[in-house]
Amino acid sequence: MDGEATTKLRETLRGTLIARGEADYDEARKLYNGMIDKRPALIARCADVADVIAAVNFGRDNDLRIAIRGGGHNGPGLGSVNDGLVIDMSMMKGVRVDPAARTARVGPGCTQGDLDHATHAFGLATPAGIISTTGIAGLTLSGGHGYLSRKYGLTIDNLIEADVVLADGSFVTVDKDRDPDLFWALRGGGGNFGVVTSFVFRLHPVSMVFGGPIAFDYKHARTIMQRYRDVLPAAPEELGVFLGLKTVLSSPPFPEELWGKRMCLLMCCYDGSEEAGAKALAPLLDGLPEPWFNWMGMMPYPAVQSMFDGLYPKGMQWYWRGDFVRTLPDEAIDAHLAQAEQSPSELSLMHLYPIDGAVHRVGAGDTAWNCRDATWSMVIAGIDPDPQKAGPISRWAKSYWDAVHPFDLGGAYPNFMMDDEGQARLKATYGDNYARLAAVKSKYDRANLFRVNQNIEPAA
Numbered sequence: 001m002d003g004e005a006t007t008k009l010r011e012t013l014r015g016t017l018i019a020r021g022e023a024d025y026d027e028a029r030k031l032y033n034g035m036i037d038k039r040p041a042l043i044a045r046c047a048d049v050a051d052v053i054a055a056v057n058f059g060r061d062n063d064l065r066i067a068i069r070g071g072g073h074n075g076p077g078l079g080s081v082n083d084g085l086v087i088d089m090s091m092m093k094g095v096r097v098d099p100a101a102r103t104a105r106v107g108p109g110c111t112q113g114d115l116d117h118a119t120h121a122f123g124l125a126t127p128a129g130i131i132s133t134t135g136i137a138g139l140t141l142s143g144g145h146g147y148l149s150r151k152y153g154l155t156i157d158n159l160i161e162a163d164v165v166l167a168d169g170s171f172v173t174v175d176k177d178r179d180p181d182l183f184w185a186l187r188g189g190g191g192n193f194g195v196v197t198s199f200v201f202r203l204h205p206v207s208m209v210f211g212g213p214i215a216f217d218y219k220h221a222r223t224i225m226q227r228y229r230d231v232l233p234a235a236p237e238e239l240g241v242f243l244g245l246k247t248v249l250s251s252p253p254f255p256e257e258l259w260g261k262r263m264c265l266l267m268c269c270y271d272g273s274e275e276a277g278a279k280a281l282a283p284l285l286d287g288l289p290e291p292w293f294n295w296m297g298m299m300p301y302p303a304v305q306s307m308f309d310g311l312y313p314k315g316m317q318w319y320w321r322g323d324f325v326r327t328l329p330d331e332a333i334d335a336h337l338a339q340a341e342q343s344p345s346e347l348s349l350m351h352l353y354p355i356d357g358a359v360h361r362v363g364a365g366d367t368a369w370n371c372r373d374a375t376w377s378m379v380i381a382g383i384d385p386d387p388q389k390a391g392p393i394s395r396w397a398k399s400y401w402d403a404v405h406p407f408d409l410g411g412a413y414p415n416f417m418m419d420d421e422g423q424a425r426l427k428a429t430y431g432d433n434y435a436r437l438a439a440v441k442s443k444y445d446r447a448n449l450f451r452v453n454q455n456i457e458p459a460a
């Protein structure tokens with residue numbers, strides 16, 4: 001690498017450039033997934049769009065592999081790269097809410113929690129995932145699903161504008177009328193097309209919700225899964241519920257007599273009052289065995305969004321596999337139960353997130369996110385704080401996935417994929433949209449400068 005060019009970049013940036021061996025390097029390169037240990041040559045902590053342009057130009061002109069980092073939460077660590085340049089957006093925070101227009105302009109360094117915090121003050125929110133420390137950028141660009149998705153769609157369904165620095169260092173603002181192909185591709189195609197430096201989201205009136213976990217003894221899991229399968233898709237769209245096959249953690253606040261026991265969890269969030277929520281939940285819960293605990297209550301929306309934060313801090317070992325699921329026949333449920341009960345650690349889990357309601361009302365070709373006819377997005381995650389467990393948790397997640405995949409669709413939510421799943425999986429995920437994505441990639445990034453991601457290869 002050209003030392004003079006590096007010095008010049010350092011002098012140009014309003015943010016900071018961190019090189020190997022420098023004081024902050026080891027802290028700056030850490031990712032959420034402690035299993036991934038990458039050593040970039042340089043980390044450019046950008047302060048503004050000018051910094052991003054300088055970093056993109058530097059990376060391209062010096063033939064460096066470029067990784068774009070938002071919240072650093074990506075499973076396979078695609079927010080970093082060995083020996084290359086990390087364009088780290090974490091300093092570029094800031095949310096401006098326009099309460100009259102019900103929109104928010106969001107910096108690419110924001111976490112979901114930053115966004116929820118800012119919009120909650122106005123009694124507004126947009127759909128996003130279930131852990132507040134997740135970066136809004138990576139989550140959005142590959143789709144984004146959460147408790148509000150049944151009512152208000154994916155995060156991308158609420159994206160109305162984005163600012164992007166392209167591979168040639170130029171800057172564009174895109175929306176449905178300006179560079180519509182690029183705007184289409186950004187909504188699900190991941191970080192393939194440029195560095196997004198600002199997002200504008202549509203907001204909805206969401207303030208207090210009736211939410212919390214309901215945990216059942218694992219021996220009832222088959223019944224709970226069948227009920228969830230049969231009832232949730234027809235439930236009011238205000239009700240977001242994901243199902244988990246998990247273990248009660250051996251720590252407070254869980255009752256000590258349950259520590260280490262396997263459970264089936266319904267994690268619920270009703271956008272409305274307790275009374276209306278209880279009514280919406282009744283067909284799901286009526287006649288089911290008594291839960292071990294039901295901790296539902298009225299709470300601010302950001303509280304339900306951050307409920308799991310403390311249980312999943314940065315730095316643990318993660319290996320995950322996902323799939324889109326259309327139907328859950330009893331044989332599939334049995335396969336799940338047989339695998340889940342072999343989980344090698346208390347934190348390891350399987351979650352089924354609903355993909356229906358408003359998500360289905362957007363056409364498969366309207367955004368890059370093709371799989372609009374799935375019913376659930378499934379994730380199997382092997383998780384443990386101990387690096388010695390990396391092998392067992394990865395093997396468990398893979399063999400669990402092998403057992404249930406025959407019942408699932410071919411593709412998966414790209415944010416639930418590792419980096420060892422191959423192009424065929426990505427093509428199955430994007431289906432008929434893949435060819436258009438490859439054409440857009442070819443138009444905006446023909447040399448595949450942005451390839452540290454779930455990569456769409458540019459069309460020839």
Ligand SMILES: Cc1cc2nc3c(=O)[nH]c(=O)nc-3n(C[C@H](O)[C@H](O)[C@H](O)COP(=O)(O)OP(=O)(O)OC[C@H]3O[C@@H](n4cnc5c(N)ncnc54)[C@H](O)[C@@H]3O)c2cc1C
Binds near residue numbers: 074077080134137144
């Ligand atoms: C504990 C946990 C819970 C999760 N729960 C959910 C959930 O409920 N719903 C859900 O939808 N997802 C969920 N996810 C998945 C999450 O969406 C992905 O991990 C996502 O990649 C995180 O985004 P990030 O910005 O933190 O990631 P990073 O690692 O920073 O970036 C990931 C990728 O995003 C792209 N990228 C990031 N920023 C930019 C940018 N500014 N411009 C262009 N490209 C960019 C790049 O390709 C990069 O490689 C969860 C993840 C974790 C770890």
